[in-house]
Amino acid sequence: MHFDFDGNTPLYLQVAEQIEEAILTNGFKSGEQVPSTTEISREFHINPATVLKGMNILVNDEIIEKRRGLGMFVLEGARERITDKRRTQFYDDNIQPLINAARQIGLSEAVLAEMIKRGYADNGTDNQKID
Structure with missing residues (x-):
C-alpha cells in the first residue's frame, strides 16, 4: 500500500x-x-x-x-462488484464525455466506433483521417 x-x-x-x-x-x-x-x-x-x-x-x-x-x-463476489463499479465509473468519466465531444464536432456513431476500433488496432499510433 x-x-x-x-x-x-x-x-x-x-x-x-x-x-x-x-x-x-x-x-x-x-x-x-x-x-x-x-x-x-x-x-x-x-x-x-x-x-x-x-x-x-x-x-x-x-x-x-x-x-x-x-x-x-x-x-x-467482491471482485466482481468492484469490476462492475469501475466499469460504471469508466463509462461516466470517459465514455459519456467522449460521446458528448463527438456529437459537438458532428461525428456519427459509426465514425466514432471506427475510430475506437482503429485505436485498439494500432494503439493510437496511426493518425490517418477518417471520413
Whole structure:
C-alpha cells in the first residue's frame, strides 16, 4: 500500500481504494482476511479512525465484512462488484464525455466506433483521417 499524504484525495478514500485495488488484482481473494485497522494505522502512521472510515466504505459496498473478534474479510463476489463499479465509473468519466465531444464536432456513431476500433488496432499510433 502507498498513501499520498500531500494529495487531494482524503486518506480514508485512499485506504478504501488501496484495499479495493488489492482485491481486484487478487492480492486478497474471497474469504481472505485483510489487514486490520490497527495494522494499517501502525504501519502507515494513519489515525485508526481514518482507516476504519475507509474500511467502512468497503463494508457498505459489500466488498468486505466485519467478523466480530476476528477482523475484516473479503466477501464472495467482491471482485466482481468492484469490476462492475469501475466499469460504471469508466463509462461516466470517459465514455459519456467522449460521446458528448463527438456529437459537438458532428461525428456519427459509426465514425466514432471506427475510430475506437482503429485505436485498439494500432494503439493510437496511426493518425490517418477518417471520413
